[in-house]
Amino acid sequence: QVQLVQSGAEVKKPGASVKVSCKASGYTFTTYGISWVRQAPGQGLEWMGWISAYNGNTNYAQNLQGRVTMTTDTSTSTAYMELRSLRSDDTAVYYCARGAIQFRPPLFNWFDPWGQGTLVTVSS
Amino acid sequence: DIQMTQSPSSLSASVGDRVTITCRASQSISSYLNWYQQKPGKAPKVLIFATSSLQSGVPSRFSGSGSGTDFTLTISSLQPEDFATYYCQQSYSNPTFGPGTKVDIK
Numbered sequence: 001q002v003q004l005v006q007s008g009a010e011v012k013k014p015g016a017s018v019k020v021s022c023k024a025s026g027y028t029f030t031t032y033g034i035s036w037v038r039q040a041p042g043q044g045l046e047w048m049g050w051i052s053a054y055n056g057n058t059n060y061a062q063n064l065q066g067r068v069t070m071t072t073d074t075s076t077s078t079a080y081m082e083l084r085s086l087r088s089d090d091t092a093v094y095y096c097a098r099g100a101i102q103f104r105p106p107l108f109n110w111f112d113p114w115g116q117g118t119l120v121t122v123s124s
Numbered sequence: 125d126i127q128m129t130q131s132p133s134s135l136s137a138s139v140g141d142r143v144t145i146t147c148r149a150s151q152s153i154s155s156y157l158n159w160y161q162q163k164p165g166k167a168p169k170v171l172i173f174a175t176s177s178l179q180s181g182v183p184s185r186f187s188g189s190g191s192g193t194d195f196t197l198t199i200s201s202l203q204p205e206d207f208a209t210y211y212c213q214q215s216y217s218n219p220t221f222g223p224g225t226k227v228d229i230k
Contacts, residue, residue, distance in 0.1 A: 095168075097167075107156075110173040110215060117167055
């Protein structure tokens with residue numbers, strides 16, 4: 001079955017960086033894009049950006065431009081999200097989510113499935 | 125960015141009740157509106173995509189309607205496993221989500 005498995009919880013100090021992985025299985029990795037979505041404690045969902053696993057094209061949310069980098073390793077069917085210059089308000093559960101339609105960016109698309117989530121805590 | 129609002133923010137209902145959740149977009153999004161269900165400690169799960177298409181495996185008591193800026197998610201007969209938070213999400217431009225509607229037990 002299609003599955004996304006994320007790396008484990010992280011605790012980081014303000015100003016540090018974090019890199020979260022998302023390993024895909026059950027489908028041809030390069031035919032779907034991966035988005036990253038985060039959820040602060042008790043809050044709603046925020047889309048962070050998208051990467052095409054086909055050609056590496058990216059589209060980042062404007063408020064994270066310059067701090068976030070999304071990459072893929074097609075040899076291991078793994079997507080990565082790195083967030084730099086961490087602040088306390090970056091504390092959240094970070095999810096990867098596959099686009100439901102092959103080769104299509106998040107526009108006119110939906111997210112299915114999702115990874116299990118990775119808690120990133122930023123605290124001094 | 126397109127802003128999404130939902131109402132109500134929370135509701136209490138009983139098993140068997142008909143429940144309707146409303147989602148509004150700040151501009152027309154045609155029919156590019158998706159609905160997700162999230163249970164505590166779990167990832168969201170898609171229920172409805174493109175306003176009214178039921179995701180495979182989702183019970184038929186869930187339905188969606190609307191177009192343009194106004195959309196609804198309806199649960200025809202609430203079941204115990206439906207107590208959760210529901211989010212709408214537009215995909216007409218860079219994705220944005222509504223703030224969520226928490227459905228709990230009356």
